[in-house]
Amino acid sequence: MNTRATVLHLTGATGGGIDRHIRDLCRDPIAGHQSLILHCGQVIHVLEVPGQRRFFPIRAGAFATLDDSGLTAWLTRTGLAVIHLHALGRRERGVLQHLRQWRSLPYFVTVHDLGYLREDAFSARWSDAPEAEPAWTAEIDETLRQARAVIAPSRFIATGLTQTFQGLEPVVVHNGIDLPIHDRATPVRLRADLRGQRVFAVLGALGKHKGSSFLRAVLDALQGRGIVCVLIGYTEERIVGGWEIPHRLLVHGVYQPEEVPALLHAYGAQLAYFPKALPESFSYALSEVWAAGVLAMVHDSGALGERVREGGGWVIPEKHDPGQVAAIIDSQLRSNSDAIAGVVESRAEILARVPTRGDMMQELDALYRRCGIAQGAYDDAALPEPALLESALAQNLDGFEFRKELLRLANDLEAAEARYQTLREEQAQWSAQERAAIAELRTWNERLASDLATIRVSSRGEITALAAAKTGADAYARRLEEELSASRQWSEKLQADCDLLRAECERNQAMRAALSSEVDRLVHSIEEQQASTRERQAMLEVYANSFLRLPRWLRKVLLRREGRRAES
Structure with missing residues (x-):
């Protein structure tokens, strides 16, 4: 039976900084400790043995019915002594609860982010620190308070936990990295040359x-x-x-x-x-x-x-x-x-100012030793042979809800491989056709080169004829230009004559208007004379009628008098 203590890291399959932190803890196990990682999923969980790079799928419900099966036997033989919870989701807390019901193991909680405030802390609705949701904080309160220690990666998280969960005293353990990291001479591939910017x-x-x-x-x-x-x-x-x-x-x-x-x-x-x-x-x-x-x-x-x-x-x-x-x-x-x-x-x-991974490991080692895990030499003995675990898992694989999906993926892979082989055969055919097409293009290129040489020879005479035609065209163009110049001069003369005729016409129109006015005046004068004549004739008629009514002797006297007046 394994005598070394094992730490089981419980996490969600989220990747990112949490996964990096856990793998940093498992990469160089703390003195005398070894690690397992349980990735909690919705349908299945995956148990990872980091030192052996082996992964075992486990039904999500398997931890709800822990008994003396191969799973519990294998976990017992690993020397499981501590559980380290890295996520506060319901799935992870549920597995923690089932494991502690099976065996009352001490556990630690590392709060890696603001997920302690509410379940949807990372939804798009929050552009700043999300508000604490009382129902959620009440749900995880017991998990935090029963832990041997609540670990925070920064004072910021520790302060937030203390303000949210009154009386809680988190321990700050900064996430460390390895120093020194590689220098500037490390070969890298750049996406663009930005020199000078x-x-x-x-x-x-x-x-x-x-x-x-x-x-x-x-x-x-x-x-x-x-x-x-x-x-x-x-x-x-x-x-x-x-x-x-x-x-x-x-x-x-x-x-x-x-x-x-x-x-x-x-x-x-x-x-x-x-x-x-x-x-x-x-x-x-x-x-x-x-x-x-x-x-x-x-x-x-x-x-x-x-x-x-x-x-x-x-x-x-x-x-x-x-x-x-x-x-x-x-x-x-x-x-x-x-x-x-x-x-x-x-x-x-x-x-x-950069926390190192060594410092982080020492601080966690001190916390783990609070659980009675004695520090000892880390030997090369392997974890218990996983055959027990594999045989226990084999009994459950047929019942996995994921089995149909795995079968479909396997069929898809087989179909994809067949399609890949077909495409390779088609590619070979296309390559042969491409080579034939290239050869044909070369033949056509040679023919075109020969035709071009023939055209060059035959075109020399045509070029000479075209040059002569161009000379004649130039002379004809010059004659047209001269005629056009003469036409412009003739047009200008006609324009001047038109201007003179227009001025004469305007003078005639003015004279006509004056004559028309004079005729109107004469007509008016004649009409006035005619009216005067008519008046005189009317008076004469009156005078004549009056004269005729006079006695004859008086008329004769008057006529003689008028005759003498006329003679004088």
């Missing part, structure tokens, strides 16, 4: 709760200033390397922690910026930036603000908008300030 870096997987929207707003404010942001990591939209925003946001892609110094140096990053997002609980990325000797620029929020306030960068007030942040980045990159220039000189001071 002002560059700042962002590290990690950039999602909504990591500040992707805020970073884009900052980059919009920096547009036109000649500044490039290199994301050493990836986004939700782009996993592979390349330009996410042309000439503004370059995505490097997945990286290894030991590549960080070389990447920051090769891209020419003068500082590392951490966008405004949900408050961080610790940040491995900040430790990696510091370990590379680069200063950080963070918002005054969570563990990032807490750590950087102690030195090693700039802390931006929480209320600063993207435009103000852009101005600060522009100023720091433009000024090449003493703070940036002095990074190399103060690298020892920056490295002193």
Whole structure:
């Protein structure tokens, strides 16, 4: 029977910083301890033996009915002594409860993030620290209080736990990394040559709760200033390397922690910026930036603000908008300030702020020893042979709800392999057709070259004829130009004559108007004379009628008198 104590790490299959932390604990087991990892899923759990890189699927309900089966026998033979809970979800807490019902084992809880505040702490609705949900905190309260110790990766998380769960006294154990990490000479593959440009870096997987929207707003404010942001990591939209925003946001892609110094140096990053997002609980990325000797620029929020306030960068007030942040980045990159220039000189001071994995392991070792696990030499003896576990699991595999899905995937794989073979055969056929087509194209190319030579010879005479025709055309064009000039002169003369005739016509029209007026005046005068004549004739008729009514003797007297008057 195994005499070494075993620590079982309970976690969800979430990956990220939690998975990195657990694997750091398992990579070099604490003196006298060995580790197992149980990844809790919705349908199945997976038990991992990290030292042997072996994985065993277990029905999610198997821990609810622990008995003297092969699973419990195998766990007993491992010397299971401590459970370390790394997630507060219902599945993980349920497994913890079943294990402790089977055997009253001490356990620790590491609170890695803000998930203790509410179940949906990382949903899109929260742009800042989520509000505590009383129902959720009441649900996990007992799990936290019964633990031998509640571990927090930063004072920020520890303070939040104390404020949320009155009387709880978390222990702060910083997540450590290995130092020194590889230097700037580590060979790396770059996505673009950014020499001569002002560059700042962002590290990690950039999602909504990591500040992707805020970073884009900052980059919009920096547009036109000649500044490039290199994301050493990836986004939700782009996993592979390349330009996410042309000439503004370059995505490097997945990286290894030991590549960080070389990447920051090769891209020419003068500082590392951490966008405004949900408050961080610790940040491995900040430790990696510091370990590379680069200063950080963070918002005054969570563990990032807490750590950087102690030195090693700039802390931006929480209320600063993207435009103000852009101005600060522009100023720091433009000024090449003493703070940036002095990074190399103060690298020892920056490295002193980086928690190491060795320190973290020693602190956890001290906590585990509180459970009575004695420190001893770590020997090379293997864990119990997993045949017991495999035989117990084989009895349950046929009942897995996941079996149909596994069968479908196996069939899909078989079909994909058959399709792959078909495509290879089709590729061979296409390759043969391609070679034949290339040969035919070469033949046609030779024919075209021969035809071109023939055309060149036959075209010489045509070129001479065309030259003669061009000479004649030029002479004809000159004659046309002369005729056109003469036509223009004739047209100008006609235009002048037209102008003279137009002026004469206007004078005639004026004279006609004057004659018309004079005729109208004469007609009016004649009409007046005619009217006067008619009046005189009327008077004469009156006079004549009056004369005829006179006596004859009187008329004769008057006529003689009138005759003498006329004669005189």
